[in-house]
Amino acid sequence: MTQSHDFLDRAPSLADTLAHKLRQEIAAGRMRPGERLPTEQQISERYGVSRPTVREAIGRLKHDGLVVTRQGAGAFIAEPGALAVFRLDVEDFTNRDEIRNIVELLMAVEATATELAAQRRGEEDLAAIQAQLDAMQAAIDRGEPGVDEDMAFHRAIVDATGNPFFRDLSDFLDRRVRHFIRTARANTARMGGLTQAVQAEHQAIFDMIAKADPAGARRAAETHLRNAAERLSLYFAK
Amino acid sequence: MTQSHDFLDRAPSLADTLAHKLRQEIAAGRMRPGERLPTEQQISERYGVSRPTVREAIGRLKHDGLVVTRQGAGAFIAEPGALAVFRLDVEDFTNRDEIRNIVELLMAVEATATELAAQRRGEEDLAAIQAQLDAMQAAIDRGEPGVDEDMAFHRAIVDATGNPFFRDLSDFLDRRVRHFIRTARANTARMGGLTQAVQAEHQAIFDMIAKADPAGARRAAETHLRNAAERLSLYFAK
DNA sequence: AATTTGCCACTTGTCAGGCAACTTGGTTAT
DNA sequence: ATAACCAAGTTGCCTGACAAGTGGCAAATT
Structure with missing residues (x-):
């Protein structure tokens, strides 16, 4: 603990990795705008994590405007044109x-x-x-x-x-x-x-x-x- | 104001409103960089919501890079200079x-x-x-x-x-x-x-x-x- | 026969409680 | 005095459950 580079040594949380995977699947075009995502239950089973974790991951996507959720109906992929939030993340500022x-x-x-x-x-x-x-x-x-x-x-x-x-x-x-x-x-x-x-x-x-x-x-x-x-x-x- | 302002004005989720409140408290300077936030338990009691909801709200802030959490230690307000993600949200595109x-x-x-x-x-x-x-x-x-x-x-x-x-x-x-x-x-x-x-x-x-x-x-x-x-x-x- | 109504399975939103992993500060043993 | 250790506190994650909202299907009504 002499030099704590508390930048990248943080273990990625399950929700983060799952959110990243889902984001990739959307970006890869495997899911199209307007389509419905699998239910939280299904995602939970498919990726071997609990439902709260799935909720957390979907919450991030929702926060970024990539998906919109409707209680009782499901989570849907947002129209890219209606995207209202832009996210610019600088992953590695030593690069x-x-x-x-x-x-x-x-x-x-x-x-x-x-x-x-x-x-x-x-x-x-x-x-x-x-x-x-x-x-x-x-x-x-x-x-x-x-x-x-x-x-x-x-x-x-x-x-x-x-x-x-x-x-x-x-x-x-x-x-x-x-x-x-x-x-x-x-x-x-x-x-x-x-x-x-x-x-x-x-x-x-x-x-x-x-x-x-x-x-x-x-x-x-x-x-x-x-x-x-x-x-x-x-x-x-x- | 971060919730989707699309066609229907659906009720903002508890986590969203809580996240917004916390964000305001940070922006208002009531909490300074490097400081520790109250524990999830305390926030939960103070705002009258459950711990998972608090976790979801903090998860949003964490995702935006405003806070960093360390397991066992707590959640801390990030240094604004170390901010690695920029968020640009267009709230009202009819304006x-x-x-x-x-x-x-x-x-x-x-x-x-x-x-x-x-x-x-x-x-x-x-x-x-x-x-x-x-x-x-x-x-x-x-x-x-x-x-x-x-x-x-x-x-x-x-x-x-x-x-x-x-x-x-x-x-x-x-x-x-x-x-x-x-x-x-x-x-x-x-x-x-x-x-x-x-x-x-x-x-x-x-x-x-x-x-x-x-x-x-x-x-x-x-x-x-x-x-x-x-x-x-x-x-x-x- | 067409339309409305009511019902029920399904899905998300929220809650409660609990265990594991980790941090921190103080205590004890050397 | 120094180092190892322990215990309380905190986050990460889980199971299980109920409430609220949605959508479709079938029965009831016209």
């Missing part, structure tokens, strides 16, 4: 490809969000963004890396889009990437002196948003993100 | 704002995907895209609207990015929007003669991808998406 793909999506979302922010930001949005910019400068002056302020700055920008989907997705991806950096940084030497460069890029982004120049804002965000990705790549340079 | 926000996100993802596709598509990717383009032309020649072919065309493009996150997200958003159109179209007159215009825009996108011109591909995709959004806006022009 290099996985991180690269996430960063790529993050860049796409954040660059567009910056463009939209420049296009429709109100005065109060602009003030909020500037406040975070100043807060980051203050952190730098105090000699701190200012990761929280950095995040808050980007957060203020995506907030200015007024689109909650942008906000939530960007928030998730940002957290994910930063968490990866934080864990990877443990075995690397601390990199210093770059924060001022980051701040300069932030300033450029802010200026474009202030000027209400969407195309310029996108360009500024793209260079910032490209540079950030390059700095990031130092961590998994193999 | 105009909701649709607009979704379309906006779709445009961001698809435009960037098209840019990436132009940048890194292989010959086989290009062939697949062209095949879908031809299939759509064939559908038009047969006098069909070719919605499936249209979707397959875009699908082939996002596939060429090689990024599964782009593929999945784009797929979900695309399905969502098209489903909305399909349901809204019922009370509107069918609009005809535009499919050929769509096809021309598709052709422009394909040409840019074939030329391996990322910037051009993005521009072509953006105009196509902007036009598509304009056509779409006819549906909820109120």
Whole structure:
């Protein structure tokens, strides 16, 4: 118990494995939308688990919108077009490809969000963004890396889009990437002196948003993100 | 609000409502990351439901990555940075704002995907895209609207990015929007003669991808998406 | 003969109780 | 003082049961 990597060593529960199997069967097209699943009793017998476990597994699918259940009638496979919930799970965040793909999506979302922010930001949005910019400068002056302020700055920008989907997705991806950096940084030497460069890029982004120049804002965000990705790549340079 | 809001407003199950309550308590910050939740027994007594129901509710949160459970120890609130699953649920797809926000996100993802596709598509990717383009032309020649072919065309493009996150997200958003159109179209007159215009825009996108011109591909995709959004806006022009 | 009504098997939703596996903190033995 | 051990507490999973809702079939009615 010297090093508890409590991430993947957790034994998969019976319900989880069963849910995974059922999900695969649905994805494999062995069951078509609108069709009824076997009864809980039948699944229970077929897979050798108890009914509560089956219920738990089906509950997950129901929660993800893959099936809908009607008491007394059964469980039915939902229409894929009516799917109302999207699930994005990052299984292995130590995987290099996985991180690269996430960063790529993050860049796409954040660059567009910056463009939209420049296009429709109100005065109060602009003030909020500037406040975070100043807060980051203050952190730098105090000699701190200012990761929280950095995040808050980007957060203020995506907030200015007024689109909650942008906000939530960007928030998730940002957290994910930063968490990866934080864990990877443990075995690397601390990199210093770059924060001022980051701040300069932030300033450029802010200026474009202030000027209400969407195309310029996108360009500024793209260079910032490209540079950030390059700095990031130092961590998994193999 | 996570329960299915489909045609019938069926009574939300006890587990669902309980899960929702717990989720709110966590979101309200009444419980902090790393903290332990009350035991299943305690929750059971406090909310007046049985332990299996509590288990089901906690199972939902566990599935969403909000809590992690350790047998013998208890259930703990997960670190938000370690969040490995992102959940995007579209609660009300008849809401105009909701649709607009979704379309906006779709445009961001698809435009960037098209840019990436132009940048890194292989010959086989290009062939697949062209095949879908031809299939759509064939559908038009047969006098069909070719919605499936249209979707397959875009699908082939996002596939060429090689990024599964782009593929999945784009797929979900695309399905969502098209489903909305399909349901809204019922009370509107069918609009005809535009499919050929769509096809021309598709052709422009394909040409840019074939030329391996990322910037051009993005521009072509953006105009196509902007036009598509304009056509779409006819549906909820109120 | 056609339609309505009532009934009954079946399925999901929920509950109660219980045992096994595991964790944790304190106690005991060395 | 250190290490092994034990016991209470907790989750994982099970059996068994009843309530609530659904669907089809047959009897009853028109």
